[in-house]
Amino acid sequence: MEKVYILGGAQTDFERNWSKEGKNVIALLKEVINSALKNVNLTYEDIKKLNKQNKIAVCIGNFAAEYYINQGHLGPLLTEVNEAFYGVPSARYEAACASGSVAIDSAISKIRLGDYDLVIVVGFELMKTVNAKVCGDYLGRAAIYEREAKGIEFPFPKLFGKLADEYVKKYNLDEERYKENLAKISCINYGNAKRNPNAQTRKWFMNEKQANFRGNPTNEKIGSMLSISDCSQVTDGAAVVVLASENYTKKNKLENKPIIKGYGHRVAPYEFDKKMQESKDNEYILPWTREAVCDAYRRANLSVDDIDLFETHDCFTSSEYMAISAFGITEPGKEYEVIENGTIDFTGSKPINPSGGLIGCGHPVGASGVRMMLDLYKQIANEAGNYQIKNAKNALMLNIGGSATTNYVFIVGK
């Protein structure tokens, strides 16, 4: 099968609030596309040429622009960025917080088929157009809205709070120790984000004492045992990766660029309670998440031992906790070992989220999957600057939509 290369890309500064700046989605896309093209040495003229031969396409990942910015039909948006996109096949892909990944998945297929040489993948979300409560309600549409979100304030922290409760029960964990582990996960992500010049929280303060200080006005409880410090925060942002075919990289002498070695894509029962019912007798609490990871390992012909770093979907600390065993770093129920002994720290042997993850970077939902892919690219291409993991050869990302309903895994290496 055709190899799929990553040429590079760009992201916006996730600290920015585009509504406060008075700017709209076109400004967001223009900036990120311009930086991405510069990063991969492409011009708008190059795009025109490729498009004449019908060799370039665009995949856009976005969750809920219809709600946040009153804009649907997102595929053609890049025609507003530059007329070079006139005629370029382009469509929007949606899978809640995994929208970026489903766009990447589609881009991979287009290249593998041999129909396109270059696919520009854009993920974006502008969320600061509404207040936190309204935003929480919009996000509720990534769950079964009628049963899990309608009329419920901040439905997702509650769903992932439930996951925390179920975890403690299923593996018979000491709840206090589990909560301390979650606080440590939060701090690792905040700490890593300090090295990332595009992270939303790079100037914010968090330490374990504060993260364990749950239930006070500066760290309010928000879903069962989870508090604000356990949550990633919504923000505005866009990310781009440019994927290319073997044919294109050969022609342009770019064969040394990282490639996508494997992927996994599994969908779990939509409703959270049904997930728990289904996995009652399974050793994994979210078996389809684990399955997606295994699929990616199998397709890449790699195992957890080969992976030098992970970018995971820490929408909440409880989801990163779960991911540790899904990756195979520990057995399920034993995640605390690697949290406590430093294995997943920036300097550990299996670093998770050197970028800062969703907790550190911020979580513009439609952009996050693409941002993770961009970070894997940077690590493998040795372009991650201050958050570079030395000698990274293979890296894995997990991007989930809903309450781990859509599960996407990609492995990138050379």
Next chain:
Amino acid sequence: MKIKEITVVGANGALGVGISAIFASFGDVKVNMISRSMEKSEIAIEKAGNSVKALKVCDNMKPYTYENLEECLKKSDFVIETIVEDFNEKEKIHKKIDKYLKKGAISSSVTSGISINDLSNCYNEENRKNFMGIHFFNPPYSLPLCELIPAKNTDNFVFNYMKDYLAKVLIRKVVVVKDKPAFLANRIGFMFINQAMQYAEKYKDNGGIDYIDTILGKFTGRNMSPLETADFVGLDVHRAIVDNIYENTNDYAHETFKLPNYVLDLIEDGRYGTKSGEGLYRNNDEVYDINTEEYRKKRNYKIDFIDKVIEKFKIGEYEEGLEIILSDSSTESEIYTRFLIDYVVYSLSISKEIAENVFDCDTAMAEGFNWIPPIALLQFIGEDRFKEIAKKYYDTKFINELISKNLKSNYQYEKFLKAKR
């Protein structure tokens, strides 16, 4: 050398609170907070916790009064004074600090107007080596700039230790500057603001204060227009800063620091700005009219090029927006262009004079004022084009020497240019 416990003298002022919070949070050190009363210190602790959105850090802070100065200093590895900007007051307290300072401990003063070298004379020879100026910006949690000022006798090792500590542990953006009036960021920032005050007077028949603020609004690369900023800072504070620069420096922009008479009148009437309810502005919708000496409703000036520029910025067409400004021939666009050129030129020239590195002016303005960094702005306009315009106002040789090499900013300009008036 390791900082485990510190004392903040004058801990209940806005900066004292903010600085205590930064040390107690990022530094995770014990902070002894000294104010005039226990009650003031206790209130300061809660405010500090809230200022970094982490009340748990209050556990690191302890309330004290000046009576406890000796006790606090004897256990502190670092002391920072943030009392009122008055040399005699500061001198008194630094002499006391000198007396009680723990051996090897570092001492510092937060000031924007007083000479660090003069203050260093309060210390004995040994302690003087460990004394320096640290200028934080308010509020420190959102404005991470720290200007670090060595005195003549400051020990290099101690100074570099502090520089490293501020940058790596406290996550500050540190620039090292010479002991010159107002240091770097305020020298540049208050030049701009005071010049805006002067222009408001010059163009008082066009509307004055709100007219100039409209021309230099958010779309020019800031969160708040300059005269609104002056009200926010306090006109009395503004006066202290520009008077100090006017009296103690003599560069080519000297007259730009002269406070206009109408501002003096406002100060004499106790109209200091936001903190006293009125200043250049009153409430949200009124402005001081320099001609009538009365407040009137703010005007919505119809200035075509501004609306056009904002429409361009809104969709991310920054260069097209710039073209509109530079090709417009209205009085307003000329005023804007003049300010933009003066800002960049003065930043470069002062940075060369008092900073370690010419790029420090970018750090200073971005991290201390949230203004568009001057070198990023210069790059946005383009060096050649900038020089061409600047030659209208400045000596060609001066400009060529100032912009003599390829200056490349570490900052991007886009986020500073708001699509707003």
